[in-house]
Amino acid sequence: MWQQVINQRVLQYNTPFTFSHLFRSSIITVNAALNTDPAFPFGKRSYKLAATLFPIFYSSETGLNKGDPRRLYLGNRQIAFNNPFSYAYNIEIYIHLWTPQLDLTIWESDEEVNIDTTIKLERIQSSLNSIETKIDNINQTST
Structure with a gap:
């Protein structure tokens, strides 16, 4: 069963932003959309690549580890992170320069x-x- 865990507008760009939610599922579904009235009137509106996501894993043995990045495209996408030991993790996002903000909705599966x-x-x-x-x-x- 999928649960919505984040529904947030991310305004930062060219700097990392870390979500406070601690994820447990290796697979998440993300809906990334541009605001209909963006703060700055620039950017290619047809460009699909919106951001890059990095999982930051927490392990009692090794501490913090940054995982392999995943590209985030506009629209509704399912993203899988390589997490064979089912560590809890946060997501760090880098929004690409072509857009000043993204409206993000993220769902996580509650299946262990x-x-x-x-x-x-x-x-x-x-x-x-x-x-x-x-x-x-x-x-x-x-x-």
Whole structure:
């Protein structure tokens, strides 16, 4: 189930802005729109690239880590961040110079289980079990 977590006009440009919401889902849906009456009368209104998003992950072991950027285009887009360990994260946004502001609406899924992550973790566990079995066999044959 998708929940709207942010509905905000972002007025800053050429400087980073970090949303206060702490995201938990690796996949978000973002609707980026230009204001119908922008503060400054410049910019290519047909240009689709609106901003760049950076996830800032929080881990108790490593602290803050900036993730790989994702481009944000005008319209309704689904964006996925590489977050295999399901760390909580904030989003830092850089609005491109061609527009002075964006109206953003962001939805987050409340589903905790990510099937891709589950499959990866099962494969890792299977590999570890296989390695442990091989080590046990080597130890038994050497004694």
